Amino acid sequence: MALNQFRHCGLNVTLNMLAGKWKPVILFYLFHNEKMRFTELWRVIPKVAKKVLLDQLKDMELNQLVIREEKHTFPPEVYYKLSDRGKALGPALAALEDWANLYAAAEVAEVKRLTKPVIGLEQK
Amino acid sequence: MALNQFRHCGLNVTLNMLAGKWKPVILFYLFHNEKMRFTELWRVIPKVAKKVLLDQLKDMELNQLVIREEKHTFPPEVYYKLSDRGKALGPALAALEDWANLYAAAEVAEVKRLTKPVIGLEQK
DNA sequence: AGCCATGGTTACTAAAAGGTGAACAGGATA
DNA sequence: TATCCTGTTCACCTTTTAGTAACCATGGCT
Numbered sequence: 001m002a003l004n005q006f007r008h009c010g011l012n013v014t015l016n017m018l019a020g021k022w023k024p025v026i027l028f029y030l031f032h033n034e035k036m037r038f039t040e041l042w043r044v045i046p047k048v049a050k051k052v053l054l055d056q057l058k059d060m061e062l063n064q065l066v067i068r069e070e071k072h073t074f075p076p077e078v079y080y081k082l083s084d085r086g087k088a089l090g091p092a093l094a095a096l097e098d099w100a101n102l103y104a105a106a107e108v109a110e111v112k113r114l115t116k117p118v119i120g121l122e123q124k
Numbered sequence: 125m126a127l128n129q130f131r132h133c134g135l136n137v138t139l140n141m142l143a144g145k146w147k148p149v150i151l152f153y154l155f156h157n158e159k160m161r162f163t164e165l166w167r168v169i170p171k172v173a174k175k176v177l178l179d180q181l182k183d184m185e186l187n188q189l190v191i192r193e194e195k196h197t198f199p200p201e202v203y204y205k206l207s208d209r210g211k212a213l214g215p216a217l218a219a220l221e222d223w224a225n226l227y228a229a230a231e232v233a234e235v236k237r238l239t240k241p242v243i244g245l246e247q248k
Numbered sequence: 249a250g251c252c253a254t255g256g257t258t259a260c261t262a263a264a265a266g267g268t269g270a271a272c273a274g275g276a277t278a
Numbered sequence: 279t280a281t282c283c284t285g286t287t288c289a290c291c292t293t294t295t296a297g298t299a300a301c302c303a304t305g306g307c308t
Contacts, residue, residue, distance in 0.1 A: 009148070009152065009221065009224075009232070010220070010221035010222070010223070010224030010225050010228075010232050011148045011151070011152070011217055011220055011221045011224070012148045012149070013224045013228055013231045013232050014220040014221065014223055014224045014228070015139075015142055015143070015148055015220065017228070018139055019139070019143055020295085020296095021295080021296070022296095024133070024135045024136045024139055025136070027135070028133065028135065037254090037255095038254075038255060038256090039253090039254065039255080042255095048296090048297090049296075049297050049298065049299095050255085050256085051256090051257080051258090051296090051297075051298085051299095052295090052296055052297065054255080054256070054257090055295090055296085063228075070255090073305095074253095074254085074303095074304055074305045074306080075252090075253050075254040075255080075304075075305070075306085076253095076254050076255055076256090076303095076304090077254080077255090078254080078255060078256095084227075085227045085228070088223060088226070088227050089223055089227075091219055092216065092219035092220045092222070092223050093135055095215055095216035095219045096134070096135055096138040096139065096216045096220075097133065097134035097135045097138065098134070098216070099134070099138055099212060099213055099216050100133075100134030100135070100137045100138045101134050102212070103209045103212050103213075104134075104137055104138070104141070104187075104209070107137045108133075108134050108137050144265085144266095145265080145266070146266095161284090161285095162284075162285060162286095163283090163284065163285080166285095172266095172267090173266080173267050173268065173269095174285085174286085175266090175267075175268085175269095175286085175287080175288090176265090176266055176267065178285080178286070178287090179265090179266080194285090197275095198273095198274065198275045198276075198283095198284090199274085199275075199276080199282090199283045199284040199285080200273095200274095200283095200284050200285055200286090201284080201285090202284080202285060202286095249308105250307100250308090251306105251307080251308085252305105252306085252307075252308100253304100253305095253306090253307105254303100254304095254305105255302105255303100256301100256302080256303095257300105257301080257302080258299105258300085258301080258302100259298105259299095259300090259301105260297105260298085260299095261296100261297080261298075261299105262295100262296080262297075262298095263294100263295080263296075263297090264293100264294080264295070264296085265292105265293085265294070265295085266291105266292085266293075266294085267290105267291080267292075267293090268289105268290085268291080268292100269288105269289095269290095270287105270288085270289090271286100271287080271288080271289105272285105272286080272287080272288100273284100273285100273286095274283100274284105275282105275283095276281100276282080276283085277280105277281080277282075277283100278279100278280085278281080278282095
């Protein structure tokens with residue numbers, strides 16, 4: 001889960017926390033939604049396996065980027081949301097995104113085409 | 125090398141380019157040094173295998189973050205330096221680092237202890 | 249009783265990333 | 279001639295991550 005044990009500075013620490021195939025998408029949705037149930041998140045990222053999504057969320061919870069909120073009802077309801085720490089990542093993530101748009105436009109364009117079906121969808 | 129083919133937005137693109145165990149260190153040195161020979165870089169990051177360092181650099185070159193400059197002398201001299209694109213990452217990377225220092229202080233502290241011998245060293 | 253739904257786990261497989269050690273040009277040097 | 283030096287490649291091996299599929303508990307429906 002958490003990778004590189006060689007971390008020499010803050011940059012490494014942060015990137016380690018963000019490393020994970022689905023974490024950027026998860027962050028994307030949580031930045032746009034405040035609170036999401038597990039299944040909701042899962043439906044919205046259709047290509048990911050349940051277990052993997054759980055792994056990534058668990059990892060992010062461990063790093064205190066997200067908070068898991070469990071209502072002990074039946075059937076169970078579990079909500080995931082950004083912690084303050086997670087929210088504080090906003091500007092930095094925005095900077096990364098801006099960079100991509102300014103300096104890696106080609107890659108992003110290609111990307112946007114590939115992902116329209118997944119992102120920007122109606123979240124219930 | 126370049127990982128996640130699932131990229132839904134700029135964030136993903138950027139993180140994909142930064143994902144790699146040694147890329148943060150490499151960036152660190154190139155941000156501080158302007159130009160470095162392969163061997164110099166290799167000596168300064170002692171725990172990495174030559175091949176792996178080469179892989180990471182090749183990857184970064186592909187993503188146009190660094191520029192490889194080869195002097196056809198004997199023995200060969202190869203310099204690596206940041207491209208403009210790479211330099212433009214500066215602010216975003218600084219933001220990630222600042223986040224770590226403000227919100228993940230514990231992790232960074234632990235880290236600083238582990239890495240003193242590697243970072244902040246006398247470059248040549 | 250049988251089935252659905254939710255959020256998990258478990259055991260296993262596959263693919264990617266990283267690591268090791270040897271080898272290679274080919275001029276310089278001893 | 280033998281050895282060194284630089285940047286690279288090759289053929290493998292190990293460790294990490296991601297993916298698959300089945301199974302569980304539990305209460306509400308039908």
